[in-house]
Structures are given as structure tokens and as C-alpha cells.
């Protein structure tokens with residue numbers, strides 16, 4: 093008789109909610125059509141488009157990734173099935189925030205800032221499918237589905253992350269593999285596929301936290317991918333300090349660059365501020381299920397600026413950056429990510445309050461905790 097772990101659990105198909113009919117102030121995000129990537133001159137043309145898009149904000153949409161929609165739908169069904177498990181089951185593999193380890197399940201237990209409102213999102217983060225992580229504890233439910241989750245995880249990196257990393261290198265006039273090597277799938281890093289579920293709250297409860305489910309923030313790693321999400325809630329902050337909504341694009345993935353890629357490019361690639369708010373009235377009572385991939389730098393990658401001719405021309409590289417003769421040991425990828433995750437998640441409260449967050453730093457690297 094096979095053990096339970098070898099049996100594929102029954103997973104009911106998940107049906108996405110229809111998009112909102114509300115009239116919202118959508119961000120006019122650029123679309124990067126990845127089907128052009130391998131055509132002659134395709135990468136160069138896409139790099140131009142992306143560079144243009146990133147002048148305004150470091151958010152864009154990729155389309156034609158080659159990842160079948162049925163595979164995305166299946167992942168959403170698995171995510172939905174996971175969140176329906178009894179809480180005792182989900183708790184069996186919890187994130188160890190005391191060491192900044194984000195792999196596993198995060199239960200919504202904390203209060204938002206100093207309010208009496210509890211956070212409303214639960215997440216499951218699944219590490220890369222490489223030998224380093226073969227022994228990372230995982231839930232029986234997802235372990236039994238690894239034959240499907242693994243190939244999806246790898247395909248996402250290969251079909252999307254790798255290509256975007258090449259485009260960043262072209263933009264910075266670096267060898268094409270410069271950022272690929274620093275974010276390679278087969279080397280240790282805190283990359284993860286994330287299943288994310290937000291629970292709706294009453295209007296009264298949401299009002300107490302200014303309708304902000306997750307305050308303005310930048311992401312901790314290098315790049316974040318978010319599969320098209322019909323429940324409107326994600327907003328990005330423009331250079332003029334306005335908040336604009338992110339519109340779902342069928343079959344598209346919303347991408348944003350984040351803190352460590354900004355460190356590697358001395359701020360040339362921006363880490364855009366974004367937040368998650370209460371959805372519009374026609375969606376405010378819905379559960380919002382998300383599928384994301386968070387790209388982190390390799391564990392042992394030095395967080396130092398790339399020797400890019402573009403950065404040099406822009407005057408962004410100091411003498412120390414050029415010679416590597418810094419007075420401090422460079423921060424490593426793992427050191428940054430773990431320290432930051434611990435800082436955000438190991439306290440009693442989740443980002444909140446009325447003021448801007450304080451600055452958080454590790455050696456010479458600094459970000460603002462959160463934004464109003």
C-alpha cells in the first residue's frame with residue numbers, strides 16, 4: 093500500500109474572480125512581449141522598451157511567456173487547496189522568522205502597526221527545486237504535488253526571470269549573463285514561489301487601518317513576479333507621489349524590480365514603492381488568491397555595484413566602487429535577505445502607524461522600512 097505522501101491529493105479546480113467593473117485610476121504600464129526575445133535583434137529591442145518603461149516606474153507587464161495558462165490555473169488551484177487545509181496542518185511547516193527564514197507557511201497572527209486589526213494575509217513560500225533545498229521541510233500536501241510544482245518553478249525562472257536578467261544586463265551594457273549568474277537557479281538563494289491569500293475584512297475594520305492591507309514598501313529581493321490578478325488591490329506610487337492601480341492583463345505577469353537589484357546598480361534600477369489596499373466595492377468581500385515568484389540574489393553574491401559603463405557615465409560609481417577597495421566587507425545576498433526578513437516579520441506588529449517607517453540598514457546598504 094503506497095504511503096499517503098505518494099498519492100496525489102485531490103485538488104478542486106479554482107476559478108478566478110472576474111475583473112472589477114469599477115472605474116479606477118490605472119497605471120499605464122508597458123508590456124514586454126517575451127515571444128520576441130529569441131528573434132534576431134529581439135533582446136536588444138526589448139531591452140530598449142524596458143529601459144524606457146523603467147524611467148517612469150520599475151513596474152511592467154510581461155506577456156507571451158510560453159507558460160501555459162492551464163499550468164498557472166493549476167498552481168492557483170493547488171494554492172487554494174493548500175489554504176483550505178486545517179490550520180494545524182498548515183502550521184506544521186512555519187516560517188522561522190527568528191532567523192529571517194521565509195520558507196514555509198506564514199500565519200496571519202500579528203496586528204497592523206499599533207491598531208487592534210490583525211493582518212489578513214497568509215502565505216506559503218516554496219524554495220527552488222535544487223539539491224540544496226531537498227531537505228527543507230515542506231507540507232505533505234505540496235510535497236505530494238512536487239512533480240508539478242517543481243517544473244513550474246523552474247520554467248518560471250527560465251522563461252521569465254532569466255530573460256529579464258539578460259535584458260537588465262543589456263540595458264547596463266554588461267556581459268549578457270552578468271545578472272543571470274548572480275541569480276542562477278542552480279545556486280543557493282532565497283528565491284521562492286509564493287501562494288498568497290488575502291481575507292476580506294469589514295469596511296469598519298479596514299477603515300481603522302486606512303484601508304491599507306499592506307503599507308507602501310519596496311520588495312526585499314531583486315525582482316518580483318505577480319501573475320495577473322483580477323481582484324484590484326495592488327497600487328504603485330508614481331514619481332509624483334500618486335497611487336495608481338495595477339490592472340490585470342490576461343495571461344500577463346506584473347513584474348517589479350526590488351532592493352537588491354537596486355543595490356547592484358547603485359540605484360539606477362529603481363525599487364518601486366507599492367502597497368495593497370482594500371479592493372473596490374464590487375470586490376471588497378472577495379478572497380484574493382495570488383501566485384507570485386520572488387527572486388533573491390545568490391546567497392554568496394556580494395552586494396556591490398556592477399562595473400557598468402552606463403553607471404560610470406551617469407557618475408554613479410565612486411572610486412571605491414571602481415576599485416573594490418571598500419572599508420567594509422560587502423554584504424552578501426543571504427545576509428541582506430535574512431536580516432531584512434527578520435526585521436519585517438519577527439516583531440509583534442506588521443508595518444503600520446501614521447508616520448513613515450524608519451530606515452533599515454545592513455552595513456552600507458539602506459532602505460526605508462515602509463511608506464505612507
Ligand SMILES: O=C(O)CCC(=O)C(=O)O
Nearest residue numbers: 311318321326366368382
Ligand atoms: O498581492 C499583491 O498584489 C502584492 C503583494 C506584495 O506586494 C508583496 O507580497 O510584497
Ligand SMILES: [Fe+2]
Nearest residue numbers: 309310311366
Ligand atoms: Fe511587495
